[in-house]
Amino acid sequence: MSFYPLLKEYETLDLAGRFAAATEDDVRRAIERTTPTFDDFLALMSPAASPLLEEMAEKANRLTAQHFGRTISLFTPLYLANFCTNHCVYCGFNSTNKIHRSMLTLDEVDAEGAAIAATGLKHLLILTGDAPAKTGVDYLEACTRILRNHFPSVSIEVYALTGEEYVRLVEAGVDGMTMFQETYDEVLYPTLHPKGPKSDFRFRLDAPERSCKAGMRVVNIGALLGLGDWHRDALMTGLHARYLQDRYPATDIAVSLPRMRPHAGGWEPASIVSDRDMVQFLMALRLFLPRVGITISTRESAEFRENILPLGVTKMSAGVSTAVGGHTDGTSDGEDTSQFEISDDRSVDEMCAALRARGFQPVFKDWQPFDDAGGAS
Numbered sequence: 001m002s003f004y005p006l007l008k009e010y011e012t013l014d015l016a017g018r019f020a021a022a023t024e025d026d027v028r029r030a031i032e033r034t035t036p037t038f039d040d041f042l043a044l045m046s047p048a049a050s051p052l053l054e055e056m057a058e059k060a061n062r063l064t065a066q067h068f069g070r071t072i073s074l075f076t077p078l079y080l081a082n083f084c085t086n087h088c089v090y091c092g093f094n095s096t097n098k099i100h101r102s103m104l105t106l107d108e109v110d111a112e113g114a115a116i117a118a119t120g121l122k123h124l125l126i127l128t129g130d131a132p133a134k135t136g137v138d139y140l141e142a143c144t145r146i147l148r149n150h151f152p153s154v155s156i157e158v159y160a161l162t163g164e165e166y167v168r169l170v171e172a173g174v175d176g177m178t179m180f181q182e183t184y185d186e187v188l189y190p191t192l193h194p195k196g197p198k199s200d201f202r203f204r205l206d207a208p209e210r211s212c213k214a215g216m217r218v219v220n221i222g223a224l225l226g227l228g229d230w231h232r233d234a235l236m237t238g239l240h241a242r243y244l245q246d247r248y249p250a251t252d253i254a255v256s257l258p259r260m261r262p263h264a265g266g267w268e269p270a271s272i273v274s275d276r277d278m279v280q281f282l283m284a285l286r287l288f289l290p291r292v293g294i295t296i297s298t299r300e301s302a303e304f305r306e307n308i309l310p311l312g313v314t315k316m317s318a319g320v321s322t323a324v325g326g327h328t329d330g331t332s333d334g335e336d337t338s339q340f341e342i343s344d345d346r347s348v349d350e351m352c353a354a355l356r357a358r359g360f361q362p363v364f365k366d367w368q369p370f371d372d373a374g375g376a377s
């Protein structure tokens with residue numbers, strides 16, 4: 001199975017025409033629906049929904065409370081390396097960018113893990129660029145085994161792997177994966193990814209499904225909003241998430257909603273996603289997929305992240321550094337070794353205090369492997 005044939009069916013979708021034809025009645029019907037269809041999702045994303053954002057907010061709030069309570073899971077990313085063979089035109093790690101490249105030794109991984117664990121966080125997301133010769137599966141496996149001594153949950157956000165490689169990492173203790181398709185526009189994709197293994201659109205598109213089959217507990221997908229027509233990418237992200245949810249009920253499917261941020265390459269986004277646009281997408285996604293986890297990253301400002309809390313968010317990063325070794329060597333974000341600039345640089349304690357002040361419970365841990373003897377408790 002693959003999401004690809006379904007995506008192809010929507011390639012000719014006349015989005016402008018469908019948005020123009022959507023009415024307030026369509027939006028109202030979509031809000032009331034228990035199981036919204038893709039057409040409902042489209043209506044919720046259309047301009048016709050503008051006068052009905054309050055009604056959408058009320059339902060999004062209710063659904064989120066029903067499925068997740070007033071809780072926000074916290075995690076932090078750990079950048080293991082910034083070597084990359086790809087030429088993604090929008091990324092500071094792009095192999096043509098002259099930045100200092102490094103990767104953590106296993107001792108440094110242990111030290112970074114210990115420093116992060118000391119903040120109380122239990123969920124870790126490890127990241128690398130795409131350079132299998134440097135940070136291949138052997139390295140990821142070794143890092144995971146070390147980090148599992150500090151964290152009950154270790155997720156990966158790395159290059160697309162084969163099914164067998166995902167199985168190896170699951171066996172090493174990885175329980176979640178994030179894979180951004182960046183854009184679902186197959187025509188635009190090669191322009192943004194001119195060289196390197198990531199230029200294989202289809203191999204990347206099918207990576208989340210390979211992970212589901214490999215037994216990954218959580219599979220998180222998303223598009224980098226702004227690379228292309230963000231409305232289309234938002235709709236295809238939702239469709240992809242539903243496809244995975246329907247076929248892999250044993251896997252928690254989650255979605256991240258990142259917007260383009262400034263970075264070392266200086267590439268400008270194709271479309272601008274306003275705060276209001278983001279809110280509409282967040283709520284439409286919550287209504288379309290009531291059980292999907294939704295992550296809002298530190299690309300967003302502290303104020304914005306707090307304001308949208310009740311509308312569908314279930315997961316947030318905290319205490320973030322996007323530089324390699326940034327948790328122990330004092331490297332500040334915003335230097336040219338960071339993948340992108342972050343807007344919300346609050347510590348874990350500050351995030352927890354802010355969440356509690358808004359009536360939300362910060363959750364450090366909602367998962368412990370059943371047969372885990374050595375993981376953190």
Ligand code: SF4
Nearest residue numbers: 084088091093094129
């Ligand atoms: S987005 Fe990822 S694959 Fe592309 S250049 Fe950046 S680190 Fe490399």
